[in-house]
Every structure is written in C-alpha cells, then in structure tokens.
Amino acid sequence: MSHVMRPDGLDVLRLRQDFPALHQYINGHQLVYLDNAASSQKPKAVIDAITHVYEHDYANVHRGVHTLSQRATDLFEGARAKVRAYINARKIEEIIFVRGATEAINLVAQSYGRSRLQAGDEILITAMEHHSNIVPWQMLCEQTGATLKVAPMSQQGELLLDAYADLLSERTRLVAVTHMSNALGTLNPVKDMIALAHARDIPVLLDGAQAIPHMAVDVQELDCDFYAFSGHKIYAPSGIGVLYGKEVLLKAMPPWQGGGDMIRQVRFERSEYAGLPYRFEAGTPNIADTIALGAALDYVQAIGIDVISAHEADLLAYATHKAEQVDGLTLIGTAKHKGAILSFTLDRIHPHDIGTILDQVGIAIRAGHHCAMPVMDFYHVPATARASFALYNTREEVDKLIDGIEELIEVFR
Amino acid sequence: MLEHIRDLYQEVVFDHNRNPRNFRVMEDATRTIEGFNPLCGDRITLYVKQEGDVIKDVSFQGQGCAISTASASLMTEIVKGQTEAQAHELFELFHRITTGQDDHVNLEGLGKLAVLAGVRTFPARVKCATLAWHSLEAALKEDAEVASVTTEE
Numbered sequence: 367m368s369h370v371m372r373p374d375g376l377d378v379l380r381l382r383q384d385f386p387a388l389h390q391y392i393n394g395h396q397l398v399y400l401d402n403a404a405s406s407q408k409p410k411a412v413i414d415a416i417t418h419v420y421e422h423d424y425a426n427v428h429r430g431v432h433t434l435s436q437r438a439t440d441l442f443e444g445a446r447a448k449v450r451a452y453i454n455a456r457k458i459e460e461i462i463f464v465r466g467a468t469e470a471i472n473l474v475a476q477s478y479g480r481s482r483l484q485a486g487d488e489i490l491i492t493a494m495e496h497h498s499n500i501v502p503w504q505m506l507c508e509q510t511g512a513t514l515k516v517a518p519m520s521q522q523g524e525l526l527l528d529a530y531a532d533l534l535s536e537r538t539r540l541v542a543v544t545h546m547s548n549a550l551g552t553l554n555p556v557k558d559m560i561a562l563a564h565a566r567d568i569p570v571l572l573d574g575a576q577a578i579p580h581m582a583v584d585v586q587e588l589d590c591d592f593y594a595f596s597g598h599k600i601y602a603p604s605g606i607g608v609l610y611g612k613e614v615l616l617k618a619m620p621p622w623q624g625g626g627d628m629i630r631q632v633r634f635e636r637s638e639y640a641g642l643p644y645r646f647e648a649g650t651p652n653i654a655d656t657i658a659l660g661a662a663l664d665y666v667q668a669i670g671i672d673v674i675s676a677h678e679a680d681l682l683a684y685a686t687h688k689a690e691q692v693d694g695l696t697l698i699g700t701a702k703h704k705g706a707i708l709s710f711t712l713d714r715i716h717p718h719d720i721g722t723i724l725d726q727v728g729i730a731i732r733a734g735h736h737c738a739m740p741v742m743d744f745y746h747v748p749a750t751a752r753a754s755f756a757l758y759n760t761r762e763e764v765d766k767l768i769d770g771i772e773e774l775i776e777v778f779r
Numbered sequence: 780m781l782e783h784i785r786d787l788y789q790e791v792v793f794d795h796n797r798n799p800r801n802f803r804v805m806e807d808a809t810r811t812i813e814g815f816n817p818l819c820g821d822r823i824t825l826y827v828k829q830e831g832d833v834i835k836d837v838s839f840q841g842q843g844c845a846i847s848t849a850s851a852s853l854m855t856e857i858v859k860g861q862t863e864a865q866a867h868e869l870f871e872l873f874h875r876i877t878t879g880q881d882d883h884v885n886l887e888g889l890g891k892l893a894v895l896a897g898v899r900t901f902p903a904r905v906k907c908a909t910l911a912w913h914s915l916e917a918a919l920k921e922d923a924e925v926a927s928v929t930t931e932e
Contacts, residue, residue: 393783716844718819719788722904726784735820748820748842777788778845 378677378774381669382758384409393722395728398763403548403576403754404709404732405598408662412601415498416729419654426650426723428627430708441654446643452638452663453593454584457612459642461660462616463656467575469496470539470594470609471542473646474571475502477622478592478615479524488537490561490568491745492517492554494547501574503542512539513568517765519744523550523699538563541570545577545593549738549750550699551682551707553577560589575599580678580705582671601756605656616642623648662715666757674757678706681755685764692771698750706755709736712771715749715778747756786897787904788845791853796845801855808895811853813843813927814914816906821847825914832863837915843908850895851925857891863919870912906930 382388390397399407404604415557419441425434427442443458450458465469479489489503493516507514514540516528525543534541541563546553560570569591576585579600592611599605611619621628621639625648628651630638630728638660639645668676686710689695693715712720721733732752735742797842805811805826813822823841837855841848850868858866863873874880886893898908910930917928 716848718821718840718844718904718907719846722787723784723899734818739820742820748822777784778793 373383376759384411384665385758386410386413389756392730393726394724395649398729398766400753400755400759400763400767401512401730401732402579402759403599403736405604405754406579406601406756407758408603409601409665410664411665412603412658415658416603416654419657424654426547427451427653428644441657441749443653443658445656448660448663451610452583452667453610454586454606455588457613460536460613460616460753462611462643464607464646465605465611465652465763466593466596466598468502468596468607470607470723471499471573472502473542473570473609474592474594474611475506477619478647479503479506480509481510481620483510483512483539485535487512487539488515488535488698489513490515490517490533490538490541490542490543492521492530493519493526493543493690494546494550494738494741495542495554496556496573496575497739499542499678500542500740513537516740517543521595521630522701523547523552524701525552525554525559527555527558527562529731532558534563534566534568536566538566540635542573543570544573544575545583545697546574546580546705546707547738547741548576548707549736549741549752550701550709551704552699552701554706555703556588556590562623564589576705576707579666579674581675591615597659597662600662602664604658606652606655606659608659613653614641616645619646621645621648624650626650659774669757677757678755678759681759681761681764682706682708684761685753685767688764688768689771692719692768692775693717694775695771698747699747704716708753708755709748709750710752711747715748715775719778720751720771723772724767725765725769727770727773728741729770731767781877783900787901789894789897791882791891791894792845792849794851795852799839799852801859803838804839804840804906805836805838808838809837812914812918814910814917814929815927816847816930818906818930819844821907821910823847823851823910823914825911825918825920826852827915829863829919834858834861834863834866834874836918839911841927842912844904846895846898846904846907847910850908853891853895854911854915856904859917864921874909876890877905910929 385407410606423437425438427439446461451459515533518526521651558740571592572590573593574593578595596607628648630640696711717733734749808826809829826838828836839851869880873884877898895908902920
C-alpha cells in the first residue's frame with residue numbers, strides 16, 4: 367500500500383498500524399473495511415484499555431471501599447469526565463451511560479416523553495431517520511395517544527426546512543432528528559432546526575450515532591436538549607453509549623429503570639432516587655467498555671477530529687467522483703452536506719449480490735435497508751449498497767472498491 | 780477474481796435471474812402468499828393453483844437478489860405438477876442441504892436445484908435461497924389464515 371500523507375498531516379498508513387483487525391486477508395485478499403457506518407474497527411489503545419482493566423483494575427464501581435473498587439470507580443468516572451469534555455457538556459451530571467444510541471433514545475421516550483405527553487400532542491421526526499429514532503416514538507405514541515409527524519426530504523435526501531418549520535406547532539412536544547443520516551450520509555441543518563424548535567419552546571433530541579465519529583460535536587454550541595450516541599462507531603466497544611441531556615430537563619425526569627445504584631435510600635414503603643447522573647444508571651454498568659470509550663475518545667482527540675473530518679471529506683469526494691463515472695451506478699443520497707457515506711444501487715444487480723461478491727475480494731460493505739426502511743421506500747428500492755469511511759481508509763481502498771464494482775458488473779452482464 | 784463465487788453464482792443462477800420463469804401474476808390462484816425476509820427487506824408474492832393435492836400452476840412476483848430470484852424461478856419450474864407431498868419432501872431436502880444440516884449432500888435428489896447447494900458456504904445468503912420455499916410451504920399448509928410468512932420466526 368502506498369504511503370498516504372494528507373496535506374493536513376494525517377498519516378493514514380501509520381494510523382492503520384493502530385488497528386490490528388485491518389491487517390488480515392479475507393478470501394485471499396487484503397481486507398478493505400468499508401462498513402464503518404455499521405461499526406468501526408478498534409485501535410489497540412481501546413483493546414488494551416479493556417485488557418488492562420480486567421487484568422489490573424476491575425471491581426464493581428460506586429460501592430466497595432477496597433482498592434480495586436476505588437480504582438475502577440476512578441477510571442469509570444474518569445471516562446464520564448472525558449465524554450463531558452469531548453462533547454463540551456456543561457456538567458458531568460449531564461452524561462448518562464447507556465448501552466448505545468438506541469437505549470438513549472428509548473430512555474428519553476419513556477422517561478421524558480411518557481411523563482409529559484398526552485393525547486393530541488405531537489412528536490416531530492424526519493423522513494430519513496433510522497428505525498431507532500422512529501420506533502421508540504411510535505411506542506410512546508401508542509402509550510400516550512400522541513401523534514408522530516414526519517418532516518419530508520427532497521430527492522437528494524435533504525431535509526425540507528420550510529416544511530419542517532411548518533410542522534412545528536403548538537402541539538409539538540419534542541423534535542427528534544438525526545444529526546447525520548446512516549442510509550444517505552446527509553448532514554442535517556441541526557442548528558437551524560434547533561433554533562426553529564426553540565422559538566416555540568420545543569426541546570430537540572439529536573441522534574448522533576452517525577455524526578459522532580466524523581465531526582466535532584459541541585452540545586452547548588448546538589444548544590440541543592438531548593444528544594444520543596453509541597461508542598462502537600467512534601472506535602470504542604459495542605454495548606456502551608451516551609445520553610447527554612440538559613441538566614434542567616434531566617432533573618425533572620422520572621427514573622426509567624429501577625434497581626441498584628440509582629437510589630439514595632430504599633424502604634419497602636418508598637424509595638428515594640439518586641441524583642444525576644446515577645438516577646438513570648440502574649444496575650452494575652458496563653464498566654470496562656465505558657473505560658474503553660474514554661480511551662477511544664483520547665485516541666480520536668490525539669489525532670484531532672477536525673483532521674479526521676477533513677480526511678474523510680477527501681475520501682468521500684474522491685469516491686463520489688469515481689462512482690459517478692461507473693455506468694449503471696446510482697448514488698442514493700446526494701445532499702450538498704454529507705458525511706463519509708456512499709450509498710448506491712447498480713442497475714439489475716441487487717445490493718446483496720454486490721455485498722457477497724465484493725466480500726470475495728476482501729471488501730466489506732453493507733448491503734440492505736440499513737434499518738431505515740422508510741428511506742428505502744422513499745427511493746423505491748428494497749435495499750442499497752453502502753460504503754462508509756473511517757479515519758483509516760485510503761484512496762487506494764476506494765480504487766479497489768470501484769474496481770470491484772466494475773468487475774462484478776462484468777460478471778452480471 | 781471470483782472462483783469461489785462461481786459455486787454460488789453459477790450460469791444457471793444468472794440465467795434465471797435475468798429471465799425468471801413463471802414471473803407473473805396469477806389471476807386464478809387458489810392461494811396467494813407474501814414471503815418476507817425482514818433482515819434484508821426482500822419480498823416475494825407467490826401464487827399457487829391447486830387441484831386436489833396437485834400443484835397445477837405456480838408463479839411469483841417480487842424484487843430480490845439473484846439468489847432469491849433464481850431460487851424462486853427454479854422452484855416454480857420444478858414443483859409445477861408435483862403433489863403437495865412431493866413438494867414438501869423437496870423443501871425438506873433443499874432446506875437440509877442449504878442450511879448445511881446434511882453432510883452427505885444428496886445432490887442428485889435435488890435435480891436442477893443442486894445449482895443452489897453452494898449457498899451453504901455463504902451462511903448470510905441461505906435465507907435468500909429459502910425464502911420462496913418457505914413461502915410455498917406456508918401456502919400449502921392447511922391453515923388458510925396464513926397470508927404471509929417471514930424467514931424470521
């Protein structure tokens with residue numbers, strides 16, 4: 367592989383050495399991992415963090431008086447402090463650890479939503495949401511009698527901001543919108559959307575599952591009320607994620623799950639709940655993976671998220687340009703502002719066949735509906751093929767992808 | 780590039796994918812069933828016309844990958860004229876072979892379907908090959924309430 371040095375100084379070849387899983391052969395070909403929007407590979411620093419916790423510092427957190435428990439607690443709470451700093455939340459109390467973005471959204475739906483919504487109220491989402499930002503709201507609507515409204519998008523996959531503004535009404539109680547679409551790559555104009563909602567005192571939840579590995583996220587600058595993301599897309603383990611919520615909102619929310627660690631005092635007559643953030647963290651948490659999330663954020667920060675962003679933008683532009691030259695290839699999602707996702711279809715070749723055949727030459731992409739069936743319906747396709755980029759991908763890998771696509775078109779001709 | 784892939788994508792598969800047989804709506808079907816693979820979103824509508832326990836005619840519509848389209852196309856060719864029991868037996872054999880439950884692969888018993896046996900080394904694609912068959916099984920079941928079937932129970 368050629369040595370790739372970006373003008374911004376991101377030495378991709380050196381960074382690739384940090385990711386053990388990248389260095390393997392699949393079906394006799396060097397792995398080209400382009401399924402990062404589903405989940406990214408892990409750097410050694412993250413893997414080592416997990417190993418180190420279990421080998422040296424592991425015990426349950428927040429209760430023991432012994433040394434290991436104190437160490438584990440310090441590392442665990444240290445990770446919370448890292449997350450706070452990473453997204454620039456005001457306070458560590460605003461950082462709730464959950465299993466992933468999905469659980470974060472469900473928490474808001476069931477705690478914030480269920481305690482406040484009633485029949486006739488409305489929740490506003492967009493046409494490009496992932497199932498995890500649709501179904502929790504549908505469940506909430508069933509429970510409360512509220513109605514789910516959907517802001518439309520254009521053929522390019524761009525939110526129609528005027529239509530969105532028109533859908534904000536005196537009945538809207540919450541806006542839940544993806545920061546970046548997993549199926550299309552679209553970056554939504556979330557600052558404008560938040561400002562429009564706030565003008566009507568409507569809080570906004572951002573689903574940041576896709577956005578978090580690709581761009582700087584500053585929750586104070588965004589002024590979002592909730593921000594949900596998963597660790598596993600930003601080089602951390604799966605099974606750990608974050609719900610950020612403004613303190614004033616979180617404080618007023620009832621607990622969601624009951625159990626240990628979320629209480630101050632338990633009597634059979636009545637229990638007193640713990641303060642933030644523990645009130646929303648019932649049970650023994652995912653200790654090692656939380657600590658590893660902190661290590662992943664350290665890793666990203668050491669490189670610089672803006673540097674990563676610029677590198678991925680270059681890859682996307684390069685891949686888009688090359689894909690446009692391929693006969694019979696249709697890009698799905700051509701918004702002006704996009705993150706590192708290239709979703710496409712090929713004439714007369716189903717995405718699953720694309721996925722299986724590319725895998726034969728070591729190229730991992732996603733083929734399917736991307737848990738965004740309404741988006742597939744919008745484009746009248748059953749599925750798309752999706753290549754998605756991370757900090758360790760190269761232009762050479764994009765070339766391999768395009769070569770693979772051209773070869774499989776030949777096979778199917 | 781693609782030697783192993785030829786085990787799965789044989790010329791017969793490409794042929795049936797390009798020109799699926801019995802790819803039509805059947806107005807006088809005695810049973811119509813929607814087959815759905817929720818994991819990938821593929822859908823098939825299967826039409827069956829039975830006379831007694833004989834499958835007089837069978838056709839399908841839908842949008843799927845080459846494997847599911849070819850499998851459905853081959854199935855309609857093969858089961859036409861068979862009895863329910865024969866079709867069921869073939870389903871059982873096909874299912875055992877594609878899911879790798881049968882180490883002693885009786886490819887001869889599969890006839891033309893043998894071209895799809897290669898799918899067993901592609902676990903992620905087995906359901907593509909069996910979607911049409913699950914649909915047929917459901918259509919042939921006595922239970923007239925069943926109007927749709929999925930690959931995920």
